Amino acid sequence: MGPFARESQGNCTTDSLPCSSDERTLTRKPAGHLHHSPDNQRPLYTLDVGFRSWQDRICRRTTGRRELREWAEVRRRKENERDTQAVARGLGSSPRLYQRALEILESQIENGEWPAEATLTETGIAARLGISRAPARRALAELEKTGLIARSDTRGYIVVGGRRRGRPRRGDKGSVETTAVKLTPQPSWERIYGTVESEIIARISFASWRVNEAELARHFGVSRTVARDVVSRLQQRGIVQKDDSSRWYAPALTAEHVGELYELRWILEPIALKKAAPNLPEGLLPRLHKNLTDAISRATEIGGETLDQLEHDLHVTLLSYCRNRALMQAIAFPQSLIIAHSFLYRWTSRLFPTEPFLPEHLEVLERLLAGKVADAAKALEKHLRVSRDRAMTRIQVIASGSQPDPLPYLERL
CATH class of the missing domain: 1.20.120.530 (GntR ligand-binding domain-like)
Incomplete structure (x- = not known):
């Protein structure tokens, strides 16, 4: 059921919330319509604003946010499926931004530019590659699946597949000196x-x-x-x-x-x-x-x-x-x-x-x-x-x- 779908309960329409007995005697009308009392004797000039109570507002807001999150997740999965299908068919001239970042990080770790136990953070990678945090976050998540990095107990990720070069320097801009690479998003x-x-x-x-x-x-x-x-x-x-x-x-x-x-x-x-x-x-x-x-x-x-x-x-x-x-x-x-x-x-x-x-x-x-x-x-x-x-x-x-x-x-x- 969508965030604005309504269920019928007796004489009352609700947003998955129970109605009070007083509410059951009312019928919802479009905004600005003339409402009559039950005995139909004298008119009640009231304006229907679409919400009966603060509980109604909370219910709609919560349901809407949940469905938006679900919709975003479905969209992300579909994007991944499209990317996989395009790669399988050999279509497209360049990978997505996070994929390019992933390839660079993989190469740098395998070449030893990021030594073992070096710390990688979203902010540091985003600044180093000149990209936003969203593709940096996704690149790190994909990199974790390869086994080259693992989540740190404190913050970010640590390199587990690089060559050892002594204790790394920790910082928000990254942990070690690596080849300067700046990525520019491609339409x-x-x-x-x-x-x-x-x-x-x-x-x-x-x-x-x-x-x-x-x-x-x-x-x-x-x-x-x-x-x-x-x-x-x-x-x-x-x-x-x-x-x-x-x-x-x-x-x-x-x-x-x-x-x-x-x-x-x-x-x-x-x-x-x-x-x-x-x-x-x-x-x-x-x-x-x-x-x-x-x-x-x-x-x-x-x-x-x-x-x-x-x-x-x-x-x-x-x-x-x-x-x-x-x-x-x-x-x-x-x-x-x-x-x-x-x-x-x-x-x-x-x-x-x-x-x-x-x-x-x-x-x-x-x-x-x-x-x-x-x-x-x-x-x-x-x-x-x-x-x-x-x-x-x-x-x-x-x-x-x-x-x-x-x-x-x-x-x-």
């Missing part, structure tokens, strides 16, 4: 974002796909809130959008869609390059130029990862120095193609003897180094125009191959 959505993005990008060469938030959460063992955050980030990067019914979908890389995105790019990116050029820090252009010439010198050997980085250097790093925020926001949507290219390059890196965009990028950088910003912008526009056809060739090669495995949160349209 829950980041743990699975990379996997979700890769799985969608790998499939949009074949078709458009409906994205189901509920199934996404269930597949990765996360909450609906986390799944919603992931989809929101995908929208920001131009990978998914909403249809007329406000449902999420990832549009296919059709010739029409790719053509529209590239048209936006060759209009907007040259403008952004002109605005970014005066703001480029000293040494950036020579460094990017060197990276590119090194790649050209071994053009037959480089793989998709290097090509992906060179694309990022020109189209993201350089343009990021444009201070027109509205323009950069407009560019972000068509640049979803850059994310798709990171997949295409890995699967079609041998489609051309050497990558055609390398000399095109070199022309842009050399004109910037010579101070010819307008010419560099024209070279960038030319590069993007010819890149459209190459992108479609890569997509067609991917689409003609084997079909991707089905995923529960993606429905083919």
Whole structure:
């Protein structure tokens, strides 16, 4: 029974408390209703505030607190089950904060950085790792299960599995000098974002796909809130959008869609390059130029990862120095193609003897180094125009191959 559920006893409704005989003659009405006396002769103008007595208030408060504790325990167990399921399936890109703290402490104890009989406290570990006490407390509890530490008779835990280095110094900041490590909490959505993005990008060469938030959460063992955050980030990067019914979908890389995105790019990116050029820090252009010439010198050997980085250097790093925020926001949507290219390059890196965009990028950088910003912008526009056809060739090669495995949160349209 919930904290506000009521039981019927005779003519009285109660909160698991007995009613007095006087209370049995009354009937509860909504607040502000007109109450009549038993003989129905003269009205009693009373306001029902929802509680009959101080015992009623205590009962409701106690029951509510108990059920809140039970609910928190159930939620904690479910989180543990989701974590276990995610790890078993190899999903997610990083462990939870307490798990990272646990791994660090295990390593430090096994390496002897925490000697036997050293004292570990929640406060000390939290301060040392730069985390709150909640993940520190859970990490210590999990560490106790491994047998490396045991509860102290006084406070905190003592190390029972470390190497002996003499009597430890006790203190609230920890007992010994260990390697300085600071952990920063990672948003829950980041743990699975990379996997979700890769799985969608790998499939949009074949078709458009409906994205189901509920199934996404269930597949990765996360909450609906986390799944919603992931989809929101995908929208920001131009990978998914909403249809007329406000449902999420990832549009296919059709010739029409790719053509529209590239048209936006060759209009907007040259403008952004002109605005970014005066703001480029000293040494950036020579460094990017060197990276590119090194790649050209071994053009037959480089793989998709290097090509992906060179694309990022020109189209993201350089343009990021444009201070027109509205323009950069407009560019972000068509640049979803850059994310798709990171997949295409890995699967079609041998489609051309050497990558055609390398000399095109070199022309842009050399004109910037010579101070010819307008010419560099024209070279960038030319590069993007010819890149459209190459992108479609890569997509067609991917689409003609084997079909991707089905995923529960993606429905083919």
